[in-house]
Structures are given as C-alpha cells and as structure tokens.
Amino acid sequence: MFQASVSGTVIKSSLIEPDGGVLVDVIVPESERGSKTLEAESMPKARLAKIDVEWVHVISEGWASPLKGFMRENEYLQSLHFNSLRMENGTVVNMSLPIVLAIDDETKKSIGSSKDVGLVGPEGDLLAILRSVEIYKHNKEERIARTWGTTAPGLPYVEEFIAPAGNWLLGGDLEVLKPIKYNDGLDHYRLSPKQLRKEFDRRQADAVFAFQLRNPVHNGHALLMNDTRRRLLEMGYKNPILLLHPLGGFTKADDVPLDVRMEQHSKVLEDGVLDPETTIVAVFPSPMHYAGPTEVQWHAKARVNAGANFYIVGRDPAGMGHPTEKRDLYDPDHGKKVLSMAPGLEKLNILPFRVAAYDTVAKKMAFFDPSRSKEFLFISGTKMRTYARNGENPPDGFMCPGGWEVLVKYYEQLQAEEAMPAVASA
Amino acid sequence: MFQASVSGTVIKSSLIEPDGGVLVDVIVPESERGSKTLEAESMPKARLAKIDVEWVHVISEGWASPLKGFMRENEYLQSLHFNSLRMENGTVVNMSLPIVLAIDDETKKSIGSSKDVGLVGPEGDLLAILRSVEIYKHNKEERIARTWGTTAPGLPYVEEFIAPAGNWLLGGDLEVLKPIKYNDGLDHYRLSPKQLRKEFDRRQADAVFAFQLRNPVHNGHALLMNDTRRRLLEMGYKNPILLLHPLGGFTKADDVPLDVRMEQHSKVLEDGVLDPETTIVAVFPSPMHYAGPTEVQWHAKARVNAGANFYIVGRDPAGMGHPTEKRDLYDPDHGKKVLSMAPGLEKLNILPFRVAAYDTVAKKMAFFDPSRSKEFLFISGTKMRTYARNGENPPDGFMCPGGWEVLVKYYEQLQAEEAMPAVASA
Numbered sequence: 001m002f003q004a005s006v007s008g009t010v011i012k013s014s015l016i017e018p019d020g021g022v023l024v025d026v027i028v029p030e031s032e033r034g035s036k037t038l039e040a041e042s043m044p045k046a047r048l049a050k051i052d053v054e055w056v057h058v059i060s061e062g063w064a065s066p067l068k069g070f071m072r073e074n075e076y077l078q079s080l081h082f083n084s085l086r087m088e089n090g091t092v093v094n095m096s097l098p099i100v101l102a103i104d105d106e107t108k109k110s111i112g113s114s115k116d117v118g119l120v121g122p123e124g125d126l127l128a129i130l131r132s133v134e135i136y137k138h139n140k141e142e143r144i145a146r147t148w149g150t151t152a153p154g155l156p157y158v159e160e161f162i163a164p165a166g167n168w169l170l171g172g173d174l175e176v177l178k179p180i181k182y183n184d185g186l187d188h189y190r191l192s193p194k195q196l197r198k199e200f201d202r203r204q205a206d207a208v209f210a211f212q213l214r215n216p217v218h219n220g221h222a223l224l225m226n227d228t229r230r231r232l233l234e235m236g237y238k239n240p241i242l243l244l245h246p247l248g249g250f251t252k253a254d255d256v257p258l259d260v261r262m263e264q265h266s267k268v269l270e271d272g273v274l275d276p277e278t279t280i281v282a283v284f285p286s287p288m289h290y291a292g293p294t295e296v297q298w299h300a301k302a303r304v305n306a307g308a309n310f311y312i313v314g315r316d317p318a319g320m321g322h323p324t325e326k327r328d329l330y331d332p333d334h335g336k337k338v339l340s341m342a343p344g345l346e347k348l349n350i351l352p353f354r355v356a357a358y359d360t361v362a363k364k365m366a367f368f369d370p371s372r373s374k375e376f377l378f379i380s381g382t383k384m385r386t387y388a389r390n391g392e393n394p395p396d397g398f399m400c401p402g403g404w405e406v407l408v409k410y411y412e413q414l415q416a417e418e419a420m421p422a423v424a425s426a
Numbered sequence: 427m428f429q430a431s432v433s434g435t436v437i438k439s440s441l442i443e444p445d446g447g448v449l450v451d452v453i454v455p456e457s458e459r460g461s462k463t464l465e466a467e468s469m470p471k472a473r474l475a476k477i478d479v480e481w482v483h484v485i486s487e488g489w490a491s492p493l494k495g496f497m498r499e500n501e502y503l504q505s506l507h508f509n510s511l512r513m514e515n516g517t518v519v520n521m522s523l524p525i526v527l528a529i530d531d532e533t534k535k536s537i538g539s540s541k542d543v544g545l546v547g548p549e550g551d552l553l554a555i556l557r558s559v560e561i562y563k564h565n566k567e568e569r570i571a572r573t574w575g576t577t578a579p580g581l582p583y584v585e586e587f588i589a590p591a592g593n594w595l596l597g598g599d600l601e602v603l604k605p606i607k608y609n610d611g612l613d614h615y616r617l618s619p620k621q622l623r624k625e626f627d628r629r630q631a632d633a634v635f636a637f638q639l640r641n642p643v644h645n646g647h648a649l650l651m652n653d654t655r656r657r658l659l660e661m662g663y664k665n666p667i668l669l670l671h672p673l674g675g676f677t678k679a680d681d682v683p684l685d686v687r688m689e690q691h692s693k694v695l696e697d698g699v700l701d702p703e704t705t706i707v708a709v710f711p712s713p714m715h716y717a718g719p720t721e722v723q724w725h726a727k728a729r730v731n732a733g734a735n736f737y738i739v740g741r742d743p744a745g746m747g748h749p750t751e752k753r754d755l756y757d758p759d760h761g762k763k764v765l766s767m768a769p770g771l772e773k774l775n776i777l778p779f780r781v782a783a784y785d786t787v788a789k790k791m792a793f794f795d796p797s798r799s800k801e802f803l804f805i806s807g808t809k810m811r812t813y814a815r816n817g818e819n820p821p822d823g824f825m826c827p828g829g830w831e832v833l834v835k836y837y838e839q840l841q842a843e844e845a846m847p848a849v850a851s852a
Contacts, residue, residue, distance in 0.1 A: 077760060078767050080575075081522075081719065083507055086767060092518075096507075137757060142575035149506075149568035151577045293507065331563060334503060341504050341512060343769065 023062035023193055023305060026069065026174045037177055040118035040129050044111045046103050046170060047120050048127065051161045054249040055099055056119065056128055057180035057285045061192035063302040066093060070101040072171030073136040080146045083297060084343040094344030096297035097289060098147065101130075102138050104166030111135065117170065127180070130172035138169045148291050149330070154323025156252040157289045180285075186262055189283040190248065193306035199280060200307050205241035207232050209310035209351065210303040212317070214247045214255055214288060215381050216264045216407055218399040220356040220365035222273045228312060228351060229278065242279045243308055247299075249287030252320075254385070258283070260410040267402035292319045292330035293338035300339055300348060310349045313339055364397035389415070449488035449619055449731060452495065452600045463603055466544035466555050470537045472529050472596060473546050474553065477587045480675040481525055482545065482554055483606035483711045487618035489728040492519060496527040498597030499562040506572045509723060510769040520770030522723035523715060524573065527556075528564050530592030537561065543596065553606070556598035564595045574717050575756070580749025582678040583715045606711075612688055616674065617708040619732035625706060626733050631667035633658050635736035635777065636729040638743070640673045640681055640714060641807050642690045642833055644825040646782040646791040648699045654738060654777060655704065668705045669734055673725075675713030678746075680811070684709070686836040693828035718745045718756035719764035726765055726774060736775045739765055790823035815841070 028036050048056065058064055066087060071079065076098050078085050083096040101119075103111075111117055111133065119128040140162055145151050148158070181187050191199065200208050209228055213221070225242055232240035246265065248258050256264075262283070269276045286302065289295045295318035300311045317335035319328055336352045339345065357376040359366040368376055379387075379398060387394045388407040398404075454462050474482065484490055492513060497505065502524050504511050509522040527545075529537075537543055537559065545554040566588055571577050574584070607613050617625065626634050635654055639647070651668055658666035670691065674684050682690075688709070695702045712728060715721045721744035726737045742758035743765075749755070762778045765771065783802040785792040794802055805824060813820045814833040824830075 074763065074767065077719075077764055081509055081764050082767070082769055084769070086769070086772075090772075092769070139575075139757065141578075142756075145571035145575045145577060149565075149571045151571060152567075293503075330568075331565065337500065338503055338507055341500065341508070343508055343510070343512070343518070346512075346516075 024059075024065040024068050025062060025194070027060050027176045027179055033177055036129060036175060037126055040126050040177070043116050043118040043129070044114050045118045045120050046101070046107050046111070046130070048101075048122065049161070049165075050122055051250055051287055052101055052119075053121055053127065053180060054285060054287045055101070056174065056176060058249075058302075059099065059174050060128075060176040060180060061194070061285070063193060063284075063286065063305055064095070064099055065193075065305050067095065067099060069130060069174035070171050071099055071169070072134040073169075075171070076100060076136070076169065080143065082343065083294065092344050094297050094301040094342055096294045096301070096342070097291065098143060100138075100143075100169045100171070102162075102165035103135070103168050103170045105168070107166065107170075108135055108168045111170070117172065126177060128177055129175040130170065131175060133170055133172035135168050135170055138165065138167050140165070140167075147289065147294055149294075150322070152322065152324045155290065156320075157250070157287070157291075160250070184259065186248070186259060186283060189262060189281065190285055191280075191282040193302075196243065196280070196282060197307040200241055203239070203241055203280075205239055207237040207240040207310060208243055208308045209240060209312060210243040210245055210300075210306075210308035211312050212245055212247065212284065212299045212303070214251055214261075216256055216261060216384070216399070216403060217244070217268045217273070218365065218379075218384070218403075219273065219397060220358075222268065223356055223365050223367075224312065224353050225274060228310075228353075232310070240278070240310075242274070243303065243306070244274065244279055244281045245284045245303065246281075247288055248283035248285050251288050252290065255288075256385075256407070256410065260406060264403045264406040267406055268400055271400040271402045273400045273403075288318070290318060290320045290329075292316065293334045296335045296339050297342045297345065300342075300345060300350075304345070304348055310351055311339075312351045312353060314353055315355070358395050358398055360395070363395065385411075450485075450491040450494050451488055451620070453486050453602045453605055459603055462555065462601065463552055466552050466603070469542050469544040469555065470540050471544045471546050472527070472533050472537070472556070474527075474548060475587070475591075476548055477676055477713055478527055478545075479547055479553065479606060480711060480713045481527070482600065482602060484675075484728075485525065485600050486554075486602040486606060487620070487711070489619060489710075489712065489731055490521070490525055491619075491731050493521065493525060495556060495600035496597050497525055497595070498560040499595075501597070502526060502562070502595065506569065508769065509720065518770045520723050520727040520768055522720045522727070522768070523717065524569060526564075526595045526597070528588075528591035529561070529594050529596045531594070533592065533596075534561055534594045537596070543598065552603060554603055555601040556596065557601060559596055559598035561594050561596055564591065564593050566591070566593075573715065573720055575720075576748070578748065578750045581716065582746075583676070583713070583717075586676070610685065612674070612685060612709060615688060615707065615709040616711055617706075619728075622669065622706070622708060623733040626667055629665070629667055629706075631665055633663040633666040633736060634669055634734045635666060635738060636669040636671055636726075636732075636734035637738050638671055638673065638710065638725045638729070640677055640687075642682055642687060642810070642825070642829060643670070643694045643699075644791065644805075644810070644829075645699065645823060646784075648694065649782055649791050649793075650738070650779050651700060654736075654779075658736070666704070666736075668700070669729065669732070670700065670705055670707045671710045671729065672707075673714055674709035674711050677714050678716065681714075682811075682833070682836065686832060690829045690832040693832055694826055697826035697828045699826045699829075714744070716744060716746045716755075718742065719760045722761045722765050723768045723771065726768075726771060726776075730771070730774055736777055737765075738777045738779060740779055741781070784821050784824055786821070789821065811837075 079095045079098045084092050085095045086092050117130045117133050121127045229240050246261050313336045316332035319330045322329040340350050355368040356365050357368045357378050361375050389411045505521045505524045510518050511521045512518050543556045543559050547553045655666050672687055739762045743761040745756045766776050781794040782791050783794045783804050787801050815837045
C-alpha cells in the first residue's frame with residue numbers, strides 16, 4: 001500500500017530558516033591534512049567497518065549536527081531514552097538513533113588511556129582522528145530493544161552490524177582527514193547539507209520539501225510530490241523545490257541497490273514525470289536501520305539540517321515486516337504520530353499523505369476513493385519487485401516506461417548472476 | 427553493595443517551588459458522588475485488576491500530574507519514545523513509564539463507540555469513570571522492549587500484569603468516585619501529594635529531600651540520610667525535612683512486604699537512628715516496574731509533585747538482576763546519569779551518593795575507604811535477607827536491634843507458613 005496527498009491539518013506556521021552556520025563541519029582543511037595525518041599515525045588505531053565509514057561520512061558533513069563525532073555515553077543515553085539531546089545552552093535537538101562506534105576488547109586494550117585515536121578504513125588508510133575519546137560498554141540487547149522496540153532475531157542492521165560488533169563503544173570528536181568518497185560513479189549525487197543549502201539558495205527556493213525513499217519512484221509517489229508542490233503554491237509559496245532524496249547507505253539485501261535506483265530516478269525526470277526545474281535529486285549517505293518511528297525522526301532531522309522545511313511522511317516510514325511474526329513490525333500510523341510530537345522537531349512542517357493506489361478505471365495512480373474501493377489496486381513494493389523479477393508488466397500508468405525498463409533489466413541481470421554460482425560450484 | 431554520602435557536584439542552584447496548584451485532582455467531590463455513580467451505572471464497564479486500582483490511586487492523587495487519566499495513544503507514544511510529554515503550552519513534563527489500562531477484546535466490543543466507561547474494581551464495586559475514551563492497540567512486545575530495554579522472560583511486572591493482559595489499551599480522563607483505600611491498617615501512611623505539601627508547610631521546611639526505598643532501612647541508609655541533612659544545613663538551609671518514602675504498590679515476591687517494612691521503619695525512628703522531628707514517613711502508592719533508568723525518572727518526578735526538591739539516587743536505582751543472564755539488568759551508573767539528563771526534571775536537585783559498607787574495625791556502617799578496602803564488608807539486600815531467614819545476626823551496627831527483630835520475626839513466620847501447605851495437601 002502507498003499513501004499520497006498533502007493533508008493540511010498538521011502544517012505549522014513557522015518555517016525553519018536554512019542556516020548553514022549551525023552545521024558542524026569536522027573535515028580537516030587541506031592545509032592541515034599533512035600534519036594531522038602525521039599526528040594520527042602515532043596514535044593508537046581503531047579499525048572501521050564499512051558501516052562505520054558511512055557514519056563518519058554522515059557526521060563529517062553535518063547531517064547529525066550538532067553531533068561532532070561518535071556519541072559519548074551521555075549522548076548515547078539521551079538518544080536511547082529521550083530520542084534527543086539537551087545542549088549546554090538548554091536547547092533540545094532531535095537525535096533518535098544512537099550514532100556509535102563499536103570496538104572489541106583488543107582495540108580497547110590497545111587504546112588504553114590515550115586521549116586520541118586514529119580511525120583506519122577497511123582498506124587500511126587513515127581516515128580520521130577521534131579526539132578526547134571515551135570508552136563505555138556496548139550493551140547490545142538494551143541498544144536493540146530501545147531502538148527497535150523488539151529483540152527478535154532477523155533485524156537487518158542488527159544481524160549485519162551489531163551482533164558481530166565489539167562489546168565497547170568509542171565516543172569522541174571527529175576530525176576527518178579528507179572527504180569520504182566511494183568512487184562508484186555516484187559521488188556527484190552525494191551533496192552535503194552545505195551544498196544543498198547553497199543550491200536551494202541559487203534556485204531561490206522559498207520552501208523545500210524533502211521526500212525520503214529507498215525504493216524506485218512510481219507514479220503514485222510522483223502524484224504525491226506534484227500534488228505537494230501544488231498545495232505549497234496554493235499556500236502562497238512562490239518557488240517550492242522538491243528534494244528527492246534516496247537513501248544511499250546500507251539497505252537490506254532485497255531492496256533495489258542504489259545505482260539501479262539512481263538510474264531509475266533519472267529516467268523519471270527524463271520522462272517528465274517530475275519536473276527537473278523544481279527538483280533536486282541527491283543521495284542521503286545514511287545507512288538504514290529499519291527502525292520505524294525511531295528512525296523517521298532521524299530521516300527528518302537530517303533533512304532539516306540540509307535546509308528542508310517540509311517533510312513528507314507516509315504509511316509506516318522506515319518500517320518493515322516483523323522479523324518473526326506475520327505482521328508489520330510497527331503500527332503503520334506510529335511513524336507520523338511520533339514524528340509530529342518529536343522533541344527538537346517542533347518547527348518542522350510535517351506533510352502526511354492520503355493513500356494512493358492504481359485506479360483500474362482511469363488506468364493511472366490516483367488518490368484512493370473509498371466509495372469505489374473495488375476499482376483500486378494496491379501494488380506493494382514486494383508486488384512491484386515480483387512483477388519486475390518475473391518479467392511481467394505492471395498495469396499501464398503505474399510507472400513511466402523508462403523507469404520500469406531499468407528495474408526489469410536489473411532483475412534479469414540479478415537472476416543471471418544468481419544462476420552463476422550453482423554452475424561454478426558444480 | 428550500598429552507596430552513600432552526598433556528592434556536591436551535581437547539585438543545581440534553583441529549587442522547585444512546591445505548588446499545590448499544579449496538581450491534578452480527579453477525585454469527585456462528595457456532593458457529586460451519588461449522581462456520578464448513578465451515571466456510571468448506565469455506562470459500559472471495564473473491570474480493573476488489582477494493579478489497575480493501584481494506578482487509579484496514583485493518578486487520582488496527582489502523583490503523575492499533569493496526567494489526568496490513563497494514557498491515550500499520543501501520551502503513550504511520547505512516554506515510550508521520549509520519556510516525557512509536551513503540553514499544549516509547550517512545556518515538557520517528565521513521564522517515563524506508560525501508565526495505561528489494558529482491556530481484552532470482549533471489553534473493547536462492549537465499549538463499542540461509547541464515549542465514557544465505568545471502571546469496576548476487583549470486588550465488583552464502581553470505582554471511577556473514564557471520560558472521552560480512546561482505544562488503541564497494546565503492542566506488548568514494543569512496550570516491554572522500550573520500557574525495560576529487554577524482552578527476556580522473567581521480568582516481574584511483565585509476567586504478572588502485561589503478559590496476561592488484553593490486547594487493547596483504554597485511555598481517557600479519570601473521575602474517581604471516592605478515594606482509594608486498602609483497609610490494611612496502613613492507609614494513614616498513604617499521604618497524598620497535597621497532604622505531604624501541607625505537612626512540609628506546617629513544619630516550615632525550606633528543603634525536602636526524598637528517599638525512595640523498597641527495602642528495610644539499615645544503618646548505611648541512615649548514615650546517608652543523616653549526612654544529606656548535614657550537607658543541606660551546610661549549604662544554608664535552615665530546616666531540611668526528610669521524606670522517607672517506601673514504595674507501597676506491587677513488589678516482586680522476594681521483596682519484604684509493605685507491612686513488615688513499615689513496622690521496621692517505625693522501629694528505626696523509635697530507636698533514634700533517624701530523627702522523627704525532621705523525618706516524615708509515608709507510603710508511595712505506585713507499583714514497581716523494576717525498569718531501572720526508565721523507572722527512576724518516575725520515582726523522582728512523582729516526589730517532585732509531592733513537593734520534594736532534592737532526590738537521593740544510589741547505585742542501580744529500580745534495578746534488578748537480568749532475568750536470564752548472570753549480570754545486573756542495567757549498568758549501575760545509568761540510573762543517576764539518565765535521571766540527571768531527564769527532560770522535565772532539569773530543576774530537580776539530584777543527590778548521588780558514595781558507597782557505604784560495614785567497617786569491620788569501627789564496627790559500624792561507614793563511607794567506604796578504598797585505602798583500607800579489606801576492612802569493609804559489603805552486605806547486599808540478598809545477603810541481608812539470607813541472614814534474617816537463617817536466624818543469623820548481621821554484624822553489630824548493621825541495623826538497629828528493633829528493626830532487625832522485625833525482619834527475623836517475619837522470616838520465621840514465612841518459613842512456618844511455607845511448611846504449612848505441604849501438611850495441608852498431604
């Protein structure tokens with residue numbers, strides 16, 4: 001099921017003014033790189049996993065601002081218990097996910113009582129310095145229970161990154177020796193909050209509405225985004241800009257990979273389903289937790305840092321099926337409810353949306369009309385992937401043909417690859 | 427292990443002014459009881475379990491103020507995710523435990539779309555009205571995970587009250603038809619926040635320091651409380667009053683029952699270990715969750731509502747052993763850390779304390795001196811109960827003789843009773 005259309009009821013009066021000045025920037029200036037790298041070489045080292053590098057990237061560009069590094073225990077506890085941090089001046093900022101760096105016993109021992117630690121990437125290169133470090137216990141069970149509201153086995157982020165991680169957390173202030181790049185042909189999409197704010201200014205946006213996604217864009221999404229723009233114009237904004245903001249970090253294995261999604265999104269703009277003049281497509285570098293109401297706050301907060309003042313939230317944001325029971329892990333309405341009450345996000349304009357579905361009479365995606373419910377077809381993400389995997393076509397008007405072709409090609413290739421290992425191991 | 431002695435570092439400058447005016451009072455005036463009871467009789471009914479009556483009691487006297495009844499979903503979600511509620515005027519109040527009323531499918535059906543519900547006690551008598559009710563899902567797993575930070579089997583409150591409870595929660599505003607009484611000979615100890623505030627005024631207290639406990643008072647506790655008073659006098663307060671505030675609601679089976687504890691506390695005052703002139707002993711009607719850092723906020727918040735402005739917090743408050751692993755469920759330091767950062771409790775003065783233990787040389791409870799650690803004996807609650815159960819005496823000076831006698835008598839009687847059923851069933 002998919003939901004669309006702006007409901008005016010939750011829109012609040014005040015805008016959050018984009019203010020580049022509040023963003024933490026912990027990337028070392030080029031002039032100091034040499035000396036800092038030399039300094040880092042003499043420090044005890046902690047090895048980063050791929051997921052840790054994604055978080056270094058996120059912190060380094062200010063998405064989690066005012067967080068200046070991996071959380072120390074005081075920040076971690078506030079995040080776990082209050083989904084927010086109280087700053088020294090008394091202001092409260094939203095911070096719903098623990099952004100932490102796990103280390104093992106051996107690394108803890110090698111750090112000893114050192115104040116500063118060099119962070120080494122998966123390929124062995126020095127990426128960053130962590131200053132004034134603090135080491136504290138990584139109680140995985142409690143972290144998982146409080147973040148996901150369940151400890152059932154099968155949570156993707158937990159299985160991949162928390163279960164195998166060390167029993168200690170290493171907090172401190174980050175100094176990143178050079179900007180994080182992936183060299184995957186998509187780095188030009190990875191605009192930092194500062195770059196995004198600059199681009200919004202250049203386009204003279206007077207409203208920025210952000211759309212977080214980790215799936216291909218179909219015409220229901222497009223209907224919603226275009227309708228949101230229409231509503232914002234009606235409200236008096238002259239130049240609302242859409243930030244189409246696919247998540248670029250870790251996603252679970254059966255989600256469509258980033259490169260395929262970016263190609264699909266390009267087609268959607270090429271085919272004119274979304275207007276390139278009023279749309280910015282960029283990649284949000286965060287990994288997915290699939291932690292529903294807890295995570296949707298992070299998704300919104302990070303976009304506020306990038307200058308968005310309207311956030312579109314749908315059914316069951318950042319949700320997934322319960323890993324061991326036949327039901328949604330989260331109540332599909334809790335995400336937008338929790339977001340609308342979240343500490344530190346009081347000024348964000350939240351745009352919940354009505355259900356959209358495939359109208360079998362009009363042969364297009366349309367807002368669901370309960371009076372003729374039998375004429376609507378709900379096409380879930382799973383159903384969409386099944387169509388593409390089986391080489392079947394979805395109903396006309398579900399997705400633009402160029403975008404659909406990208407998906408079909410991806411699943412053809414995937415099936416060919418899946419057939420390979422069997423041959424190789426025979 | 428037990429901790430004692432005020433550390434001055436966390437004490438904040440501003441006092442919370444006792445202000446009876448902010449307390450919610452949802453007890454129906456005597457003049458309206460007849461008509462309201464008549465009205466309630468025509469409403470659909472929900473049956474209360476014993477634990478629900480304890481919560482009705484708590485809400486009715488304003489311990490959870492500004493909460494006016496059992497939580498509706500918006501309050502429940504804020505409590506689970508943020509441990510606090512944002513009020514309409516923008517102020518944030520602490521609310522760390524979900525205070526909810528579970529109902530089963532049948533009760534939900536019988537309520538239908540009624541706005542008001544009559545609440546019926548375990549003995550079938552009409553106790554209260556719940557107004558403008560809202561029914562929402564009781565996701566037990568999520569509630570447990572977010573409240574306790576674990577879903578391991580064996581949490582006392584969960585096993586006793588959540589596991590067998592219904593799959594729906596019923597929220598609404600409470601009107602209590604008459605004050606809740608237990609007729610157990612201890613009702614005179616159950617002073618409401620209003621009564622306590624009046625008593626503090628009568629005694630012209632200029633500081634009130636609260637001590638939450640669910641165990642017998644030994645001389646280590648007394649040392650701590652007397653030392654706190656000394657420190658407050660040093661800080662310039664003229665008349666600091668101690669609120670010795672044992673918890674009177676549900677406690678787990680192996681805790682010492684309330685009536686025994688009250689008798690023991692009386693002896694401690696009779697024996698002069700605590701000064702009756704500057705001490706008020708009263709019962710806090712809340713049930714125990716054993717939810718550590720989440721619950722300690724509730725324990726402190728409720729005492730603020732009763733006029734306390736200093737709160738003493740020790741090692742692992744409201745904690746217990748992990749139900750399935752050989753470790754404390756919570757990090758023993760998290761309680762005071764979380765409390766010190768809790769939203770809505772910024773103005774509370776938190777008094778953490780140093781470790782106290784039995785000094786085998788001085789033959790009394792004293793602040794632990796690490797330089798002669800071998801001369802100290804740590805007597806845990808479990809060890810204390812083992813002494814009493816086995817009829818052994820703890821070291822001289824551990825507890826006043828009158829208080830100790832109460833415990834020994836209780837365990838003798840318990841063992842006699844435990845022997846009985848075997849005879850009866852033979």
